[in-house]
């Protein structure tokens with residue numbers, strides 16, 4: 001079934017009198033998710049760093065780019081598949097790693113909801129270190145869909161090695177190392193609601209199930225939530241440097257992707273030391289305020305990488321048209337972050353499936369009407385900047 005067929009399901013469902021169960025437009029989804037969540041949870045997932053200007057700029061950046069449509073192509077069949085490390089993925093989108101996502105789910109199992117949606121749609125998921133279900137359970141829920149594991153590298157190297165080897169054993173296909181969040185940025189909404197301590201305790205399943213983590217706790221404290229959170233706080237957040245990369249590389253034969261690389265020089269240097277993939281992201285504006293929109297940093301990185309390794313991208317993607325623009329700029333695959341969290345909030349697994357299918361349907365239909373039926377054709381599309389940065 002073509003991704004765009006989801007449009008027909010919604011139309012004909014509407015004709016039969018059954019309205020779509022979840023909002024289709026992103027703005028409506030956002031409002032519904034906000035209404036469904038307690039204020040402190042909403043503030044955490046929707047909020048960002050500082051006055052959130054970078055977060056807003058991430059979204060607005062997409063509106064400054066447009067594709068020149070091509071006619072008489074007869075793009076009745078579209079192929080949105082991409083290759084990632086030799087794995088053929090049916091679509092070019094993936095679920096970005098979202099920690100603590102369980103707090104947005106009615107049943108607390110947001111990671112499992114996302115993994116089941118990944119299994120149902122074939123959309124790859126990057127499972128966060130900070131999950132409420134152990135990475136093995138999340139991996140099982142992915143079914144046949146390949147998953148990637150995101151590593152928040154702990155200070156304890158043995159614990160890092162243990163997490164990576166568990167991810168390997170659970171069948172994850174790559175390790176995504178996040179570089180930009182070894183400490184949290186200045187997040188006024190969280191500081192105002194003072195909810196961070198409660199959030200921290202909610203997503204430590206990968207730690208409490210880890211033999212290295214458990215061994216570091218006195219036996220009498222292994223089931224004590226306070227001791228677990230304290231132990232976690234003492235190991236979380238290794239401010240990695242270039243000198244750590246050979247060690248990271250030595251942990252696994254799986255491909256390693258670095259998340260948060262936005263400078264061309266950093267991308268080149270990472271490839272020189274054997275990194276297998278670059279992930280352009282500013283963490284959705286949650287870490288550094290006042291920075292450039294992530295999309296505006298993508299072209300330089302794509303040019304620097306020059307096709308040597310895949311370039312993943314996220315931050316600000318809200319629709320199928322955003323996906324198409326990022327692909328036309330050279331991203332290999334495009335990450336969906338907050339929209340899928342809102343899907344969890346409004347409908348659990350079904351909500352995430354709806355969000356993913358809506359984004360894919362829009363991308364598919366857009367490629368058809370623009371006469372750009374494949375990802376390869378998108379790469380050669382005439383993409384024009386339509387406004388200045390200060391618009």
Ligand SMILES: Cc1cc2nc3c(=O)[nH]c(=O)nc-3n(C[C@H](O)[C@H](O)[C@H](O)COP(=O)(O)O)c2cc1C
Pocket residue numbers: 044045046058096097098099100128129130150178259281282283284285286314315316317336337338339341
């Ligand atoms: C609630 C929340 C939790 C996140 N947790 C993680 C995480 O555990 N690991 C990580 O690498 N990125 C994390 N991110 C960042 C996302 O992977 C992604 O970079 C970001 O959501 C993209 O921005 P957007 O959602 O505005 O499109 C998180 C984002 C949100 C919204």
Ligand SMILES: CCCCCCC(=O)C(=O)O
Pocket residue numbers: 099100130181183184236283286
């Ligand atoms: C103490 C660090 C917690 C990070 C939580 C997950 C995340 O990446 C986020 O953006 O929030």
